[in-house]
Amino acid sequence: MPIEEVYNCSVKRLQILDENGNLDEALFPEGLSGDSLVEMYKYMLLARAVDAKALSLQRQGRLATYAPLIGEEATHIGTAYAMRKQDIFIPAFRQHGVQIVRGLPLDLFFLYWRGFEDGAKLPASLNQTPVIVPVGTQLPHGAGIAFALKYLKKDAAAIVYIGDGGTSEGDFYEALNFAGVWKAPLVCIIENNQWAISVPRSAQTAAETLAQKAIAAGINCIQVDGNDVLAVYKATRDAIQNSKDGPMVIECVTYRMSMHTTSDDPEKYRPDAEVEKWEKKDPIDRIRKYLTKNGLWNDSLEQKTKDEQAKFIDQAVEKAEQFKPDPKTMFENVYGTITQTLEEELSDAMSANFWQESEDD
Amino acid sequence: MQVNMVGAINNALDIILRENDKAVLLGEDIGKDGGVFRVTDGLQAKYGENRVMDTPLAESAIIGTSIGMALMGMHPIPEIQFAGFMYLAYDQLVSHAARYRTRTRSAFQIPMTVRTPVSGGVKALEHHSESPEALYAHPGGLIVIEPSTPYDAKGLLIKACRTNDPVLFLEPTRLYRLFKQDIPEDAYEIPIGKANVVEEGSDLTIITYGTMVTVVKDAVAKKNVSAEILDLRTINPLDTEAILAAAKKTGKVMIVHEAEKSFGVGAEVAAMLAEKALYNLDAPIIRVAGPSMPYPFPGYEKYYTPNVAKVVQGIEKLLSQ
Structure with missing residues (x-):
């Protein structure tokens, strides 16, 4: 008997705005106004400005280790702008642009990266979970949150982020598999920035795309130009709209223009030519070109916006730097009720005046 | 009601599912099959597949998705089929369940009760008999409970499922069906973090838990000594x-557990006593525990697990000092 084909699959790629600012009008997201485009653009500028500030503070010893976002603004702002207030955002550790759009008080952002848990004490109204550092481990949380949304009959989706390296982790596959079985409203954004610290995308997997990893779990997927904010927005909005019927994976192909974190030097492991190639695909340049061409933006608006944003950022930094840690809170937030052991350790530390001495170091 | 530990736990889960519609059970084979030890028997039929779920086979995701549910205000009660398979979920338990409250200064809590069978003595295959309590007690942030009777199992489990912190509820397989007890049918709680004086005595103090409680009681009866257990x-x-x-009462302390002796719970208890009560003791502390090696295949089990003879030997040694 003949060998039958039992399954075949393909992955589609979406781009709406090319690197020269040319638009495919047929694909333009329906209902997206000029004002919205300008707002998205301003958020992209803000994300880049916050990032530059954070990097500079880190170099001055005023932040701890920091993971820069530069180059990935379209992926952040496009996905975030498509979310509704009630959707739950589950970040990894680089999605600062998403946090900004979602309304995270900027002083909390700087406080977090100064190295204080108090910066992760997030207001419940944000509908987001805190930064998660161990790669890929937030994926099962996303699937569980999506399950809960369905179980609690909420009209909302869970949007979880992971990098290209993260898609090699077991938790990524396990979570997609669970979400598929549960038909849970999960949207997984793969922020494929081509580099997992020093390991390139080509060495991460033999798979042609990262999106296709969804197919094994019976989940729909799409690849988008992650530097095209319109494509990212459209794909995410569609996925959220369809999330009632089950999960979706969106691979955003973008590029990490800077280091993984402030602790590594990319010049050691990747060629300048590659970086230069991606500079030409800059996510901010192309939307600016488009807006300018259509009379929605000009140099004076650009300057005014940048000045306002700089002031806004400085105020947040000032507030974050005024923060004084209270070491007692370390002991008081391990369990709902402090244990005998922690109580004793707390009282030992206080009576030895050990904190006072640490501050004098 | 007259029940063994399986019946007591089943009854506790039934009560929790009835009183809290945000509580769900999830795990491998817990639904139709009722779990490999039948602990969840009948619960899916009663509460439906949405509340008592058979999951795909992936321990990290069972715990990780439970954490996600807990973040949304549910109270998941995941089951890991055997503690020996829970290492895959160790990252989720230690990096997330244990840290979420402190990481967010209590903006988030993880109300989650993880149930898993532990310890040996039932001639099970490799990886089905381990006692890993120290691994989960060490990092901080998790509550670790191990009952030794049907009565305790029900009261502690109900309390765990009404707590807003992640609890690891370790169920000794050997005690599942070892004996029955008459326990109240209604809900009752046993407080977390409170030890129980099982027997009062004056010659020596024996600190233990889980599978070893009955072994210790038998050894004390056999030696006919007056022990504070x-x-x-x-x-x-x-x-x-x-x-x-308990230690100060007799001045002679023995610690008994099934888990490996080195770096175990006994080491923590002994160190705490050395710090706070050394001058109240009149003999060196003795630890009777499993040898410091991986738990063996079932054929060698009887040479590994502390038994009455080994505890008796410890009692004799302690009383001779």
């Missing part, structure tokens, strides 16, 4: 006050 019930947080009181 303290069942920890909760491993973390440790009831330091009760341990100190």
Whole structure:
């Protein structure tokens, strides 16, 4: 008997705005106004400005280790702008642009990266979970949150982020598999920035795309130009709209223009030519070109916006730097009720005046 | 009601599912099959597939998705089929369940009760007999409970499922069907972090928990000594006050557990007593525990697990000093 084909699959790629600012009008997201485009653009500028500030503070010893976002603004702002207030955002550790759009008080952002848990004490109204550092481990949380949304009959989706390296982790596959079985409203954004610290995308997997990893779990997927904010927005909005019927994976192909974190030097492991190639695909340049061409933006608006944003950022930094840690809170937030052991350790530390001495170091 | 530990736990889960519609059970084979030990028998039929779920086979995702549910205000009660398979979920438990409250200064909590069978003595295959309580007690942030009777199992589990912190509820397989007890049919709670004086005595103090409680009782009866037997019930947080009181009462302390002796719960208890009660003791502390090696295949099990003879030997040694 003949060998039958039992399954075949393909992955589609979406781009709406090319690197020269040319638009495919047929694909333009329906209902997206000029004002919205300008707002998205301003958020992209803000994300880049916050990032530059954070990097500079880190170099001055005023932040701890920091993971820069530069180059990935379209992926952040496009996905975030498509979310509704009630959707739950589950970040990894680089999605600062998403946090900004979602309304995270900027002083909390700087406080977090100064190295204080108090910066992760997030207001419940944000509908987001805190930064998660161990790669890929937030994926099962996303699937569980999506399950809960369905179980609690909420009209909302869970949007979880992971990098290209993260898609090699077991938790990524396990979570997609669970979400598929549960038909849970999960949207997984793969922020494929081509580099997992020093390991390139080509060495991460033999798979042609990262999106296709969804197919094994019976989940729909799409690849988008992650530097095209319109494509990212459209794909995410569609996925959220369809999330009632089950999960979706969106691979955003973008590029990490800077280091993984402030602790590594990319010049050691990747060629300048590659970086230069991606500079030409800059996510901010192309939307600016488009807006300018259509009379929605000009140099004076650009300057005014940048000045306002700089002031806004400085105020947040000032507030974050005024923060004084209270070491007692370390002991008081391990369990709902402090244990005998922690109580004793707390009282030992206080009576030895050990904190006072640490501050004098 | 007259029940063994399986019946007591099943009854506790039934009560929790009835009283809290945000509580769900999930795990491998817990639905139709009722779990490999039948602990969840009948619960899916009663509460439906949405509340008692058979999951795909992936321990990290069972715990990780439970954390996600807990973040949304549900109270998941995941089951890991055997503690020996829970290492895959160790990252989720230690990096996330244990840290979420402190990481967010209590903006988020993880109300989650993880149930898993532990310890040996039932001639099971490799990886089905381990006692890993110290691994989960050590990092902080998790509550670790191990009952030794049907009565305790029900009261502690109900309390765990009404707590807003992640609890690891360790169920000794050997005790599942070892004996029955008459327990109340209604809900009752046993406090977390409180040890239980099982027997009062004056010659020596024996601190133990889980599978070893009955072994210790048998050894004490056999030797006909007057022993203060303290069942920890909760491993973390440790009831330091009760341990100190019991130790000071007799001045002679033995710690008995099935888990590997080195770096175990006994080491923590002994160190705490050395710090706080050394001058109240009149003999070196003795630890009777499993040898410091991986748990063997079932054929060698009887040479590994502390038994009455080994505890008797410890009692003799302690009383001779």
